Amino acid sequence: xxxxxxxxxxxxxxxxxxxxxxxxxxxxxxxxxxxxxxxxxxxxxxxxxxxxxxxxxxxxxxxxxxxxxxxxxxxxxxxxxxxxxxxxxxxxxxxxxxxxxxxxxxxxxxxxxxxxxxxxxxx
Numbered sequence: 001x002x003x004x005x006x007x008x009x010x011x012x013x014x015x016x017x018x019x020x021x022x023x024x025x026x027x028x029x030x031x032x033x034x035x036x037x038x039x040x041x042x043x044x045x046x047x048x049x050x051x052x053x054x055x056x057x058x059x060x061x062x063x064x065x066x067x068x069x070x071x072x073x074x075x076x077x078x079x080x081x082x083x084x085x086x087x088x089x090x091x092x093x094x095x096x097x098x099x100x101x102x103x104x105x106x107x108x109x110x111x112x113x114x115x116x117x118x119x120x121x122x123x
Contacts, residue, residue, distance in 0.1 A: 036122060039120070040119045049116050052064060055067045058071065073120055088101070
């Protein structure tokens with residue numbers, strides 16, 4: 001293989017890595033992940049949920065500590081819809097919240113929000 005071919009392969013590899021990082025949610029569907037796995041993927045993905053920036057979640061790497069740990073969620077939010085409303089727009093209960101308004105500002109689609117809520121509610 002000549003130098004030009006190696007260079008093209010390196011560029012193609014870099015493009016694939018970049019595409020895979022930015023489209024990890026799409027790839028999750030293509031990989032046949034369960035709805036719960038897709039929710040976890042969204043919650044851990046920096047460009048989407050990014051829950052680990054502020055919350056500790058079991059299995060997450062380098063979690064934040066400025067928000068409550070996401071454990072015992074069914075006990076804290078027995079009604080799934082209350083948790084969904086909190087993730088959708090936390091400012092409704094706390095006007096000074098630092099939590100992103102994932103639904104209100106359309107960071108997550110309705111389907112993505114439901115998957116994240118399913119995952120977080122399972123913790």
